[in-house]
Amino acid sequence: MRTESSSEDDNEPCSKRSKTVDTSKFPWARRRSSALAALPADIRETYKQLDNFIADPKSVVSNILSTPGCPPFPPSEWLNIVRWKYVDLGKVLDLAHMTKLDPKKTHVIDDEVELALRVTKSSAGIKTSSDHNIAFSMYIDAISFVFPQRRDEFIQYNTYLSRLFHAMEVRLHSRVIKFNRSIRNQVAMQRNLCLTDYSQFEHLRTTFLTSFGIGSNTASSSSGSGGRSNRRDGTGGRDDPCHKWNRGTCHKPDGECRFVHCCDRRGCQGAHQKSECPDKGGSK
Template identity: 30%
Template sequence: MSENGDQSAPPFVPPGLAGQTDVVKRCTALVKDFRDGKISKAIASTKIMQAIPSAFMEGGSGEQAAQAYLEILDQTEKELAEVAKRGAGGAGGGRPRSKSPGGGGRRDSRSPSPRRKVDDSMLPWLVEDYILENTLSPTLAKTKAMLANHARDPKYILETIANSAYHISFPESEWLAIVKGQAVDLNKVITSQFSVSHERQRAESIGDDVKLLFGSSTPTKTVSTQSDWITAWTKAAEATTFVFPHRKRELEKYRQYVMDLFTSSAEQVHERIILLDRKLRNEVAGRRDLELGDCAQFGHWERSFLNDNGAAYLESKSKAKDASGSRGGGGSSGGGGDGQKKKEPCNRFNDERCPSSKAACRYLHICSRCKRNHPVTKCDRPAAVPQ
């Protein structure tokens, strides 16, 4: 059939599309992509309906043209099934005849992965993705396409990063997080900034029985101040931009958003902002229709984490109280059997090496000199001169 892509004959033009060369080319290409196994029948059908003007108008020429192409898809599907059946029946007696439509039958019989036994038409989100594809911003669309490419061989992607002459020093586990589209753990980033020792290795599976070795998964330092966040975020943004250069403007917009929250809030609220940042980055990493630059959509999370009556803030406060109580152990040993915080500043916090968060530590994360929310190493008040 000439409409199935014979190069020696003009493309099939259904009723209602006479003179609409671009639409005919687009629909013909979609039929060919289906025949070559590049897209599923459901996706081809959806895109054909999108390409034809007035395809959804009942009784119109667009509906007739769409129906004609859908019938071609049905016929192509039957021909491919027949080619596959002949090939399977040969029991090693040779390849299917090359006369199958456009040569696509031979490719379709072997192009799918041996593990791929799924009918895409039964996955409604795939069809929905193609319908909504054109509504994504250019940044989101490019990120989505790059992540799909990275997922094919993340081990190779990491090797190319490690061998690049321009990559920055960054925790290997967090390079993997970026490659896979996950949120970076800023605690691990800031820990690596001050670490001078080799960490114990751990293995992490990335699929297909492939494991990568990384340093210890437990950070020894936590992001607890505005200064900590700036230090960690700067490195994380630089690493992310290395992998996704097109996201530079998005990341800078988000950095300014968080900095505005810091500068417009009292210092005792900064810990909540750090929790909010962690939530926002995890939320964005778990979606493909939202980017960090969409700051106007973060309002309900702001209220949840920053308001005194916000659900997320009250939940974190309750967890911190429970953790403090359990650390007390209910006994008298250690001087903290009642689970209450001690009123003295935490010495390890002031040395910038406390492994506990502000909420979990039994001592106060305050400066031992001025009693404000920073370690003494960052205090600008002069030390008292002994009398």
């Protein structure tokens, strides 16, 4: 015979009656313990913080936003930081252009915190080295606020990227931007890595920074196949020749033009206009 109390127990949510997961019985439990012990101190500390944040990441963000001296950073990207997820630098750059409050547009972090901001100008993603420097500097401040032990790592990595930007032609900066995006995505997925583990990213360097890498011609390939430039990653048609420049009607400097100032004769792309192309007998 079932008692009244047992009947009440049956009506309780399943979550209240479910057992706590015993992580020690996971097949990878022993491997996790030994792997964590072998990690550098700063990464071990990051794991400890993330284990603490995971209980209520939105509450963590609310606490960050209510702390005096909190660095300016998009609320959605604060959430990605405390979850150690990929941070969208395009959204970070957008924040640099936010100047006024707009009660009609709010961003809800949880049931209690709402931010209302109006964007005066949208960056449409990271397109130049200057865009990157602005956004990544803000990113360093935010990371340092939550994970102070990782500050030096992020500064060193940003210096590494700055040298890559300096070493490559302006028209190829989109490759560095994609390279950076891929590295940060991998580090977000593999928490045992740090951004300065450059040897772990050699395959990405080959993919995006070499002329034979499969990622080096992504923008131009998508533009050539569909007749449209790839705007999704913020690079636009930057790898495509400027037809106006070839006709002598583009008055923008190469660094400011959306397209590359090079020969638009198919298969050439030399540093001259089409009318001066030495391969005039080639394909058109």
